[in-house]
Amino acid sequence: xxxxxxxxxxxxxxxxxxxxxxxxxxxxxxxxxxxxxxxxxxxxxxxxxxxxxxxxxxxxxxxxxxxxxxxxxxxxxxxxxxxxxxxxxxxxxxxxxxxxxxxxxxxxxxxxxxxxxxxxxxxxxxxxxxxxxxxxxxxxxxxxxxxxxxxxxxxxxxxxxxxxxxxxxxxxxxxxxxxxxxxxxxxxxxxxxxxxxxxxxxxxxxxxxxxxxxxxxxxxxxxxxxxxxxxxxxxxxxxxxxxxxxxxxxxxxxxxxxxxxxxxxxxxxxxxxxxxxxxxxxxxxxxxxxxxxx
Amino acid sequence: xxxxxxxxxxxxxxxxxxxxxxxxxxxxxxxxxxxxxxxxxxxxxxxxxxxxxxxxxxxxxxxxxxxxxxxxxxxxxxxxxxxxxxxxxxxxxxxxxxxxxxxxxxxxxxxxxxxxxxxxxxxxxxxxxxxxxxxxxxxxxxxxxxxxxxxxxxxxxxxxxxxxxxxxxxxxxxxxxxxxxxxxxxxxxxxxxxxxxxxxxxxxxxxxxxxxxxxxxxxxxxxxxxxxxxxxxxxxxxxxxxxxxxxxxxxxxxxxxxxxxxxxxxxxxxxxxxxxxxxxxxxxxxxxxxxxxxx
Numbered sequence: 040x041x042x043x044x045x046x047x048x049x050x051x052x053x054x055x056x057x058x059x060x061x062x063x064x065x066x067x068x069x070x071x072x073x074x075x076x077x078x079x080x081x082x083x084x085x086x087x088x089x090x091x092x093x094x095x096x097x098x099x100x101x102x103x104x105x106x107x108x109x110x111x112x113x114x115x116x117x118x119x120x121x122x123x124x125x126x127x128x129x130x131x132x133x134x135x136x137x138x139x140x141x142x143x144x145x146x147x148x149x150x151x152x153x154x155x156x157x158x159x160x161x162x163x164x165x166x167x168x169x170x171x172x173x174x175x176x177x178x179x180x181x182x183x184x185x186x187x188x189x190x191x192x193x194x195x196x197x198x199x200x201x202x203x204x205x206x207x208x209x210x211x212x213x214x215x216x217x218x219x220x221x222x223x224x225x226x227x228x229x230x231x232x233x234x235x236x237x238x239x240x241x242x243x244x245x246x247x248x249x250x251x252x253x254x255x256x257x258x259x260x261x262x263x264x265x266x267x268x269x270x271x272x273x274x275x276x277x278x279x280x281x282x283x284x285x286x287x288x289x290x291x292x293x294x295x296x297x298x299x300x301x302x303x304x305x306x307x308x309x310x311x312x313x314x315x316x317x318x319x320x321x322x323x324x325x326x327x328x329x330x331x332x333x
Numbered sequence: 334x335x336x337x338x339x340x341x342x343x344x345x346x347x348x349x350x351x352x353x354x355x356x357x358x359x360x361x362x363x364x365x366x367x368x369x370x371x372x373x374x375x376x377x378x379x380x381x382x383x384x385x386x387x388x389x390x391x392x393x394x395x396x397x398x399x400x401x402x403x404x405x406x407x408x409x410x411x412x413x414x415x416x417x418x419x420x421x422x423x424x425x426x427x428x429x430x431x432x433x434x435x436x437x438x439x440x441x442x443x444x445x446x447x448x449x450x451x452x453x454x455x456x457x458x459x460x461x462x463x464x465x466x467x468x469x470x471x472x473x474x475x476x477x478x479x480x481x482x483x484x485x486x487x488x489x490x491x492x493x494x495x496x497x498x499x500x501x502x503x504x505x506x507x508x509x510x511x512x513x514x515x516x517x518x519x520x521x522x523x524x525x526x527x528x529x530x531x532x533x534x535x536x537x538x539x540x541x542x543x544x545x546x547x548x549x550x551x552x553x554x555x556x557x558x559x560x561x562x563x564x565x566x567x568x569x570x571x572x573x574x575x576x577x578x579x580x581x582x583x584x585x586x587x588x589x590x591x592x593x594x595x596x597x598x599x600x601x602x603x604x605x606x607x608x609x610x611x612x613x614x615x616x617x618x619x620x621x622x623x624x625x626x627x628x
Contacts, residue, residue: 053524061526068436071428073447075500078493079448082455099483144353154357156617157364163555163613164606167580168432172585177404196363201362227342237550248600257456259558260580264587282584287458294462295561307459316449328356328577 066114083311090308093301095224102272110293112309114270118187118283121275122266123255126191126198126269127248133195133246134202134251141203142210143232162200169197170261178265185282192267197261205250209243210236242328246321253317260285268292286310346517375603378402378596382406387600393567393577395586395594402597403605404582407430410570411579411608414484414559415552418491423545425492426499430544434507435529453497455520461561464490467560474574482564490558495548501585503548506540543619550612554605579605 053061101111122324144153173193174185183189213236222233267282270289286291286306294303379387382402390403433442465482468489473481518528527607534541558576564575565585579583583598583605590598 042597051454054382057524057527061524064526064530068432068581069427071425072432072437075429075452076423076445076448079452080498083383083451084458085463085467092596132498133359136353137360140353140357145357150357153359153372154360157361159617160610161360162611163550165556165580165609167554168367168371168606168609171374171583171599172367175370175374178368196367199360200364227346229346230342232342251462253454256452258472259458260584263584265555287456290456291464291557291561294458300466303462307462308460309457315451315455318450318454322447322450333401 048278061201062254079206086251086304086307086311089148090304093305094308098302098305103179103270110263110305112217112286112289112302113138114272114288115284115286115306117272117310118266119256119285120192121278121283122187122191122285124263125279126194127252127256127292128200129191130202130251131244131248134199134247137199138203138206139232139237142207143228143236158200158203162204164197166197166258166261169193170264173261184193185265185267187266187279187283188282190262191279193261193265194258198254201251201254202247203242204239205243205247212243213239242324246325246328249321249324251318253314253321256317257287257315259285259291263291269321270300287290344372371599371603371606373482374596374599376600378600379603381593382565382597382600384437387597388604391569393582395590395597400594404579404601406567406569407577407579407582407601407603410484410563411553411605413552413570414487414491414578415549416562417488418552419494419545419548421488422492422495426496426539426544426548427503429496430503431506431529431534432517434504435533436525439471439574445607449497449500452493453501457494457558458561459559460490462492464476464558464562472573478573480564480575482575483573484563484570485572487559487563487576490562491552491555494555494558495551496550499544502544503537503541506537508546509540510536511610534554539619539622540543546612546616546619550609550616553612554580554609558583579608602611 098110098111099116100113101109102114103110137158141151141154145154173189173196177183177189177192178185183190183192203238215240217235217238218231221235226234261284266285266288268288269282271281273281273283284324285308290303290306290310293299293306360368382390387402387404388403388408389405391403391405392403393406394401433445436446437439464486468486471481472483472486514532514536516526516556518532519525523531558592559578560581563578563581565577566575567577567582568574577599583602584593587598
């Protein structure tokens with residue numbers, strides 16, 4: 040951008056029509072950006088201000104009890120962690136492997152086009168459809184029942200495009216000279232990828248993981264029919280094989296079906312903070328890596 | 334290097350390349366899996382009910398003694414809702430994008446862009462929740478309605494939800510226009526605003542169209558937020574009445590459905606899927622023409 044070369048708007052010589060056009064559009068833009076920014080601030084402040092009075096150590100560290108009439112979100116937090124962890128562990132090799140194939144191995148340009156089209160299609164399918172297919176395939180056909188495992192497998196298919204895209208982008212930044220050099224020294228392809236190419240694009244893979252985790256945290260429609268609604272407190276192995284509500288599903292159930300707005304606000308605030316953290320991490324990490332490379 | 338070591342290395346290489354081939358091709362498998370499952374699950378009910386009665390029937394009464402399965406109300410609601418969201422969200426997003434891409438100083442962008450990322454990252458249930466608590470009651474009092482949960486509330490929530498994707502894709506498209514266009518126009522005596530709107534925006538129009546189509550795809554596929562604010566009655570769409578979208582029709586009855594009703598729900602999902610595939614195809618064409626990468 041050449042800031043010094045721009046003529047100023049308030050030139051007196053402009054005819055009335057042109058100056059009206061300019062000023063109208065400029066106020067329009069200021070109005071729109073103002074509305075957008077105000078909207079974000081309203082959402083953040085509204086959620087935080089309504090949620091803070093209800094935050095307590097108790098609500099974060101207990102499970103809901105009908106006997107005492109208390110509500111806690113610990114099971115939902117744990118379920119979310121189990122779900123995201125499992126899905127990431129599975130999606131990482133799948134997505135990175137596919138990206139490596141597309142970028143390093145594929146010889147037929149046609150196959151690459153087809154696979155890339157498939158990945159784009161996966162990225163555009165709405166989550167409710169993933170939920171349905173996940174229910175039919177994982178819960179019924181593979182008889183996993185409604186469990187966190189079925190939920191995380193559904194999320195795996197959903198978030199593969201994110202991992203593939205970010206990995207591919209960072210694979211493309213590795214200079215071809217590195218590859219040619221490794222080949223010239225007699226390295227075979229996999230050896231070259233493992234020792235030369237992959238270490239150079241760890242940053243892209245990590246960013247992809249953070250983005251995918253952010254998407255999984257916010258997902259709800261795909262989990263409604265695959266992961267279930269239970270609020271029981273479990274260890275990892277029990278938790279992953281039984282039905283459990285994540286934070287988002289719990290928010291939906293508390294707000295829409297039970298009218299428990301206090302706990303719903305607490306969950307909304309937790310989700311907002313998590314979303315803020317994942318966004319910040321992805322950005323900070325990307326910036327950090329760019330600096331190192333320069 | 335002795336011979337056995339070399340053949341060992343070769344076999345590792347063969348195994349690695351096979352594994353990567355499988356990992357690449359498996360993605361096609363995922364898409365096929367989704368297509369096949371939706372078609373197997375969705376077609377029987379369409380055949381049983383009759384495609385015309387199903388797609389153009391105006392009455393949905395799945396649990397009545399004489400069940401009716403017409404999904405025209407859902408299709409129209411989805412279309413109207415999406416169109417409404419675009420009508421509100423596009424100008425807002427478009428002008429914001431031009432401002433951010435061309436006029437805003439670095440400092441402003443540094444502050445505002447993370448906010449827009451945050452808007453993109455907020456889970457849809459949170460939007461639904463806020464819509465339920467803030468929007469629905471205010472629509473009720475503002476327009477004097479018995480219940481504020483309506484198509485109008487859903488349109489506003491959807492408009493907010495598609496705003497970040499419209500802004501971000503438009504910014505990328507605007508920034509992809511070569512700087513010579515801008516300099517040339519300025520040198521010919523146009524002022525900045527005229528340059529942005531008469532030179533740069535027309536040059537970026539494919540990318541901006543892609544932003545709109547992306548927004549359409551988001552809006553038509555959104556389920557949870559809409560479910561919380563739209564009221565979920567199977568009415569023909571009308572701005573201030575309780576309505577049901579294609580997505581919410583599936584989600585709201587799935588948990589207690591059985592028999593033909595359940596099959597019909599899968600058929601609705603199939604119809605939604607067909608819509609999404611058409612939108613995706615359009616999007617791909619536009620992105621290619623605009624030279625903008627999908628983010």
